[in-house]
Amino acid sequence: xxxxxxxxxxxxxxxxxxxxxxxxxxxxxxxxxxxxxxxxxxxxxxxxxxxxxxxxxxxxxxxxxxxxxx
Numbered sequence: 001x002x003x004x005x006x007x008x009x010x011x012x013x014x015x016x017x018x019x020x021x022x023x024x025x026x027x028x029x030x031x032x033x034x035x036x037x038x039x040x041x042x043x044x045x046x047x048x049x050x051x052x053x054x055x056x057x058x059x060x061x062x063x064x065x066x067x068x069x070x
Contacts, residue, residue: 029058 037050056062 026060027058028056028060028062030062031055031057 032054034052039048042048
């Protein structure tokens with residue numbers, strides 16, 4: 001009796017793992033090669049900019065809702 005329940009439990013775990021992999025495969029995946037930038041000394045009043053490259057390496061749409069400087 002215990003062996004049968006053990007096999008059923010093992011099958012349920014396997015199904016859950018496979019379902020999790022399937023869900024995770026269809027998800028956005030943020031990739032930011034450079035996540036930090038520090039400017040050198042800047043003369044007051046001079047505008048400085050820096051572009052950060054953001055890529056979605058996942059299969060679902062990536063939505064960026066808030067961006068803030070730190």
